Amino acid sequence: xxxxxxxxxxxxxxxxxxxxxxxxxxxxxxxxxxxxxxxxxxxxxxxxxxxxxxxxxxxxxxxxxxxxxxxxxxxxxxxxxxxxxxxxxxxxxxxxxxxxxxxxxxxxxxxxxxxxxxxxxxxxxxxxxxxxxxxxxxxxxxxxxxxxxxxxxxxxxxxxxxxxxxxxxxxxxxxxxx
Numbered sequence: 001x002x003x004x005x006x007x008x009x010x011x012x013x014x015x016x017x018x019x020x021x022x023x024x025x026x027x028x029x030x031x032x033x034x035x036x037x038x039x040x041x042x043x044x045x046x047x048x049x050x051x052x053x054x055x056x057x058x059x060x061x062x063x064x065x066x067x068x069x070x071x072x073x074x075x076x077x078x079x080x081x082x083x084x085x086x087x088x089x090x091x092x093x094x095x096x097x098x099x100x101x102x103x104x105x106x107x108x109x110x111x112x113x114x115x116x117x118x119x120x121x122x123x124x125x126x127x128x129x130x131x132x133x134x135x136x137x138x139x140x141x142x143x144x145x146x147x148x149x150x151x152x153x154x155x156x157x158x159x160x161x162x163x164x165x166x167x168x169x170x171x172x173x174x175x176x177x178x
Contacts, residue, residue, distance in 0.1 A: 002130070004085055004087060004130075004139060005146035008143050011176060013162050015028075015060075017060060018167065024059055027059055029086050030059050038056070040115055041111045048104070049104065052093055052094060053093070054091050054094065056090070058089060059089045060086055062084065066084060085143060087139075089127075090128075091128065118131060118132050145160070147160050147161065148160040154173070
């Protein structure tokens, strides 16, 4: 599904931040096609507000942190949110050198939509993601299917989950972050 499964297996699962318990700001953990669209959105926004910038506050999010957010009531999902797959980020404005949520939110959201990205309701106004909500279940299934195939090809027990043995094997086969 848009190359997301392989990106997850080869770039996200093998990254030291995969099990992070804190917010991750690493743009290298965003699917390159998604990152490019967000960057273009930021450039378009800056045409209207050249003195402002936009910071990607949170890019990747581990399932460990997702569950913490869920338990605090800060997220509706307990696991496998779109941040986990490298196709969502939360933005924040930088105005006069200070990070703030008080920029032109409506303009940025319109630009994201113009770029073909998905925005959520105003309850999560600066969240942007690569695929519509209606495609999320298919993505989750595609990723677990890719993990299962990798496990089978690698002679591992097929759990369809990124367990310790699978992470180790993926890291050995795809040593991007070593």
